Amino acid sequence: MNTSSRARRKQRTASPLIRQRPWRNIVNSMPLFNLVPEEAVEAIENTSLNVLEEIGMKFLHPPAVETLKKYGAIPDKEDPQILRFDRNMILEKVALAPSQFTVTARNPQHSIVIGGRNIVFASVGSAPNASDLDNGRRPGNFQDYQNFIKLIQTFNSIHASSGYPVEPQDIHPKVRHLECLKAQALLSDKSTKCYVLGKPRTLDAFEITKRVHGISHEQFCSSPHIWTVVNTNSPLILDGPMAEGVMTMAEHGQATIITPFTLSGAMAPATIPGALVMQNAEFLATAALSQCTKPGAPIIYGSFTSNVDMRSGSPAFGTPENVKASQISGQLARRYNLPIRLSNATASNIPDAQAAQETVMSMWACLTANANVVNHSAGWLEGGLCASFEKFVIDAAMLDAVDAYLEPTLFNEDQLAMDAIREVKSGGHFFGAQHTMERYAHAFHEPFASDWSNFGAWTENGSQDSLTRANRIYHDIINNFEPPPLPEDRKEDLEEFVQRRTKEGGVPTDF
């Protein structure tokens, strides 16, 4: 790099590419919102406990069955993997889980508080495809993966990744977790999600996290340093890897979002109350497994309940049913005094008006449900099958605005502005008032991806739509990205571990 390009680079760093709000653990300042009366929430709970007492849930993992039997679960005579539960045992176990905890990030300033009125926005996760305006839609690759991590690290409104934003399909699954977690550690200092797809992968993720944080095994296990999502295999099954994951995470004191996969009309009844009954039953039984494994293990009530398109069977999001399910799930989580995870989702194939409409509908569902974790909060398209770079930017800008909205309004004398009104009186203008001048630079939120210019100016500037502007911001960020510092010794530890595990062949796969 020559001197002038270094100077340019320095200047760029000094003057940020995007004007965004500073990082903070966002607190939801809205009043709590109960869409339905408490009796409705009780009816869901009661029915879900009836499901667990009468019908039961199937656990495809012998140690999970053994653990739950120890606490009184009764195996079905014909299929001993199906367990039935006494309602009191379930409720007592779930009551052991903490209502709030912190997931420590590599950079402690990026640690996230989960629970209470805190709201964490986690990026899109697990999309098999990626897309941008430049090259269209393609199977996810490692370059796309890394570019998404750079966006996650850059936007203050994105608190964490939600797993791999896109699946790097060009890396073999036996070592994919090693390469992905390493890249994440090198490019971001925000908190990490791992996939509990078999114990070796989970333990590798723990090892990498310890090395990147520079902490001992005991320090790692003493509080959450990594988190995961466990999905049930609805209806009423927890499969082997997921059950093992719940237990491994609990044993190591790490955080687990337990999300039943209860799409109404497909894997759950075709009514929202019925789907929520199923969701609650599956959550409670899985949460009980976690708490039987280790009392007090940090868990999060996950809801992904939405409806399917009855004609095609494909899932829909941001629908009236989805909004209701999210809001009522918030009430259920409050009943258990647990944090809740929801999603910012859309079924649209491109980041158009439909995508934005469905996403903002989902987002308000999250806000009014008091969501503590919003997964897929930026970049998600096609019901999760594609991660879009432009949509990531558009969503991150929306979340930046939501952060501003959630900043409580003050009502002191200065804010009530009687003096300014006295100064301007009838027929004047506030542009030039002292009160306005004093707050000129920071009076209002300025969204970094919006264009508020008039039609003439907008046309002269090339008639850029949201996508075009987002594309430019995305490239600006990628082109100017500088990774956060990671101490050299930790970097070496990380490299050594990944090289060793790669030499050992990673984790066994059947292909």
Place this chain on the structure above:
Amino acid sequence: MNTSSRARRKQRTASPLIRQRPWRNIVNSMPLFNLVPEEAVEAIENTSLNVLEEIGMKFLHPPAVETLKKYGAIPDKEDPQILRFDRNMILEKVALAPSQFTVTARNPQHSIVIGGRNIVFASVGSAPNASDLDNGRRPGNFQDYQNFIKLIQTFNSIHASSGYPVEPQDIHPKVRHLECLKAQALLSDKSTKCYVLGKPRTLDAFEITKRVHGISHEQFCSSPHIWTVVNTNSPLILDGPMAEGVMTMAEHGQATIITPFTLSGAMAPATIPGALVMQNAEFLATAALSQCTKPGAPIIYGSFTSNVDMRSGSPAFGTPENVKASQISGQLARRYNLPIRLSNATASNIPDAQAAQETVMSMWACLTANANVVNHSAGWLEGGLCASFEKFVIDAAMLDAVDAYLEPTLFNEDQLAMDAIREVKSGGHFFGAQHTMERYAHAFHEPFASDWSNFGAWTENGSQDSLTRANRIYHDIINNFEPPPLPEDRKEDLEEFVQRRTKEGGVPTDF
């Protein structure tokens, strides 16, 4: 028309072009939402009453000044058009206004209930330009005007027009109101808004309404049959035509939305509490004028408070500040037990993701504020400077979904679906369950402008984005529109009146 084309036409009518929810007076089933504590609302009210007592408001209409003086308003010594008010007089007068009333439409089934938990969606109004994908943006013309009226009439989620959706600039202002109201009467049986731009126009609107409804002057005046919006000329001025409009509407028992034009940072202080102080002061003084003119005249608390872009001075919508202002305005209106009018707005130049994002943000502000009237709820772009046909369709579809969301959820045994869960058990699928079959056709809301197909099917179908789909729906509606019936004698009365007034030269203009 030959037989086969008639048959085709019949078929089209029988099978509706869009699958939408039936017309209803929508009731907001959400819990009431108070963003800020009651003390904050009191602080705004107190400061606004201080403004009226100490600074006063200017009325550019001598009869308004005389009326208010009769009830104790004190003219300023230097500028007798500026009136100061005792806070108790103001509050007593405002308390005379009804908390709920009905605006009768030509088709009584399309009458709208304003107040309480009712929510009315009124289309875009007063845009000088129109746009569609086919011909881009152009000054509004009478053809566009009529096409928008056809959309208003067709969508059940649009309860009323909000004035002229677009200004037909090809019709001279001296007769524009006559042609517009006539076209509206011929193409729509929903309720009508008039513009109070001088008494002759207002009285013409009354005359046309009486003829179209087929009612006497006394019947007309006995309850609201038409409504208007009156804007203050912020800060702290009510201009001549608007003041005359408030009085004329009150005298005739017709409904007036009183909306201060308090854009924070321009015509109002650069803080939301300060802008709301200004809004509340201007609303209260104008409402007092209405109630001094005729106690019990139907009025609506209007809020249009948003912020401007501090760099350009242009207004912004769907911003964090706009959402807060709307929600707090809802609390203010509840304090006075009055209906509230808000807006569904965006500053975007095209119906892209930004437009949808800002619109849905505004819309949730309306919902959580318990808005009774949402003006500009479909089709608005460019901060009101353009009415878009495609955005109209996209927004109407969103409002159709909002209607579905606001339908209360039942929690009976059938909805809780224990029997279905018992039937399917673990590992089954609900697609084929009896419970699903029974509700296959109507289980979930189906948005008429969204595409939920997967990427492959969507690509095969031409990769249509929201705009393209909306454009097709818009043309389908226009091409197949059939006006609602209007009795022949009323039609003749209407024609006779409009011809006569046109012959008389319409209303005087200075150009």
